[in-house]
Amino acid sequence: MMWAEILPFNLNIITNLNTNKMKILPFNSITNFKLKTMKTMKTMKRCSIFALLAIAMIGCSDDDAAPLPINEEEVITTVILTLTPESGEPVILTAIDPDAEGPLEIETTVSGSFSQNTQYEGAVRFLNETETPAEEITDEVIEEADEHQVFYTVGEGLNITTEYQDSDSNGNPLGVSITLETGEASSGSLTVTLRHEPVKPNDGLDSAGGETDVTTTFDVSIE
């Protein structure tokens, strides 16, 4: 009987299988008492064997190896927006969030101010610098252009307009490369937002939906 091998503590039950009578044991107390005690002890023994088996199973299933560290694969830690005029120094806007959702503050730097009434070629890069060498997330964004869009939001008072210079396979804007045109001297905020799986086409951030992968605001000025 296969079960007997699997269930060591129930050997006696298995062997009793073919009798279907319920036995009422004889009312002879003294011999009965001994019998019962022995039986009880036997059962207890079987129980304890079973318990030991189980504990043995527990005991040998752990190898206690320390786990491997996980480096976040698709976290974006760094945004670099480089704006190059036809002549002169480029303006580089950088935002670095070294520990993603961790408590460290984002460091934003703006390399200089924009010139008035100038057109700039803009290119944005997204990096994961928790890995060495840093992972270029921009490549993935371009590869999956139809699932991404970068938005540029200009704050009140700042005389800047932007225009998309690239598009996805459906002809909808992507926003990795742009042109940026400045007006008269002013200052304000410029926000870069990367949305994953937005509704495309859309009329801007408010109707785009999707999930924000990056949103970072720079204080800039035109002098």
Next chain:
Amino acid sequence: MRLFALLFLLSSSVHSFAQECDNTLNGTLLDIHDGSVLTGATIVVAQTGVAVQTDLDGNFTITYLCNSTYDLQVSHPSCATKIFTVALQADVQKTFKLEHHLESLNEIIVNGSKAQRKTKTLFENTLNQQTISSFSSGSLGDVLNSISGVSSLNTGNTVVKPMINGMHSSRVVLVNNGVQMQDQQWGAEHAPSIDINTAGSIKVIKGAGALQYGGNAIGGVIITSAPKVAILDSLYGKTIVSGSSNGRGGAVTSSLTKSYENGWYTSLQGTAKRFGDFNAPDYILSNTGVFERNIAARIGFNRIDYAVEAYYSFFRNEIGILRASHIGGAEDQVQAISSPIPSIIKDFTYAIGAPRQDVVHHLARIKGFKDIEGIGRVSLQYDYQQNNRLEFDIRRGDNKDKASLDLALKTQTLNVDVTSDVSDKLEYTTGVSAGYQTNYANPQTGVRRLIPDYTKYSIGGFVTGNYTFNTQWLLEAGVRIDHTFMDVYKFYRRSFWEERGYDSPFSDLVIQQAGNQVLTNPKLNFTNPAFTLGVKHTFYTYTLFANYSIASRAPNASELFSEGLHHSASRIEIGDLQFGSETAHKVSLTLQQSAEKFDFTIMPYSNTIDNYILIEPTGIRQTIRGNFQVWEYRQTKAQIFGIDVDASLSLFDNVSFTHQFSLIKGYDLSQKKALISMPSASTKNSLIYTNLKHHNLKISLESCYVFAQNEFPDTNFEVVLPDSIQTVDISTPPPGYHLLNFNASVSINESLHLGLYLNNMFNTSYRNYLNRLRFYADDVGRNITLQLKYNY
């Protein structure tokens, strides 16, 4: 013990005086399942041919028996005939037990064990197989919602987590076929891994009194039990097929049981459930499909005084999470909340895309018991569970089809307990249990571990007993103690480790530096005592249950170790390594009346919880992905009280009216404010027409009203957007709502039953405060389910 003493007395004192053929056998015949007396049974003494019958109390007397061994043939119309052998040397008083036939195959004989009730002084709500099978295409949470005081914490309409008197997750112990489920229940969006079609009955105990199942049931205990198999030669089964309009899907569940008169039995059960996207009244809830597959098998044999059973079940559930709920930071939240419709609505599909969950649960169990004279019923159970949870987020590039969360939780438990009747009045159960659990987070995900790798050892012991003073009074008491040791390997972000100030007090926990992370090895010990004391008093047609219990729960891995972005909640969650256990003091009273025309149950309760662990917003964190609200776990003193009312009134012969009402209030005593996510008051009223003569026709009209939650903590926050400053209202509960449901069922013949269930008849748009996706979409609209049940 009692019997043993009796035997001893009888045989030692009467032995020498016994005269030949002058012995009297006084017997009582009982049903082995519920101990009810069997009247009109015939007992024939094989050796003499003398026949007697049992009287109305199940008693019989046979006189003039010799000092000899007799075979008694006991037969009863609804039981299998049985031969008992009795050796006589004196007058004897003896109880005989017969196995009742299954009167009809779809009837369940509840629980063959001695302790039919799990507690004596806490009211237990039981759902029978008929109710369960009417929910065959639903989830455990759905069926439990039909009990007053039981609500659910939902993530959409497919992740339904049962909530007992406002408590959920780790505070509710779920016992599936005798096994305490370990299925990563810490997560609010983790539904129980149970196929309700495996259950023959479901019990809900709204308190911690059932100490044999653990002392950590601060909210309560849910117990599902497999249908009982009778000891007779039979082959039977059933198949339920149901189809629903909403989600354009359905479920098929089938079971087959073979039993033998010698006690052997085996059964096989399987369920497949598939739904596509569900519908809210005005739009499709994109990516809310479900695909569930389960199979369960058991084999065992059952004798009067011993039994053994092996059980295995496999559960797999793929669940789509509303696509529009997967958002980034506070900016996206503002937009999602202010938009009247979800931001993503696609055409109906059965395909389940990201975000989705794919959960597999294996459960294997061996249990047995033996009644040992002088000791009692000794039960032994060993179980092994493996829960694999995969969660897929919306990812980029090569990671698209890779899970963001990949956890394997393996648990082994060994339980030994003894139930014994010390005397007619005193009964006790005592036992020990040992557990071993490992959690492994697969590093291949490329996403930091939400729950760290750990190994957990636990050991516990309990004693519960009850003393029956008389037919009116019963006293119950119990005590339990558990010890848990957790050996954890956790990577912290170094910046987080230092910001929390963990670096100086816990510097010895750090075992490795890994880039911008530190690997720590916390070793945590928790000792959790639990206690219960209660009385049950019966008077006139009333029963009063009063119970006081102390339950204590060690913090779970999520409360201790969270430190990152929780995608489905769009917030950063932070746990605390230094948490201690929480301890609940619950007092509950139940007044129950069972009368012919009018039944009611009133259950007021109060639950005071020290070191209650809750999570609440503490600030905003700026990340490159935008602003996220930071929610931190903290411990406080909480006070919860409420009342559950059930009533049923039979109006005419065939018409009855049932009423349910639940009210619950929860407060954070140290900060003097309302607790978050407490169920609002709700009431259900039904008018039911039943005509047993007319094909078991049953028609009911049910009205459910859920009030708006008027007490809630203000967790709103402000966020600076590129062009404005906005308040993100994540705390105001949605308004109350009213739903009408219509149910009808009829038996075509003995074995074929039809059911029609119409939920949300008027296609009402509503949102529920306890649905975590209420910010993003309405709840499901009208649903028509047609169900066909075939018994064979």
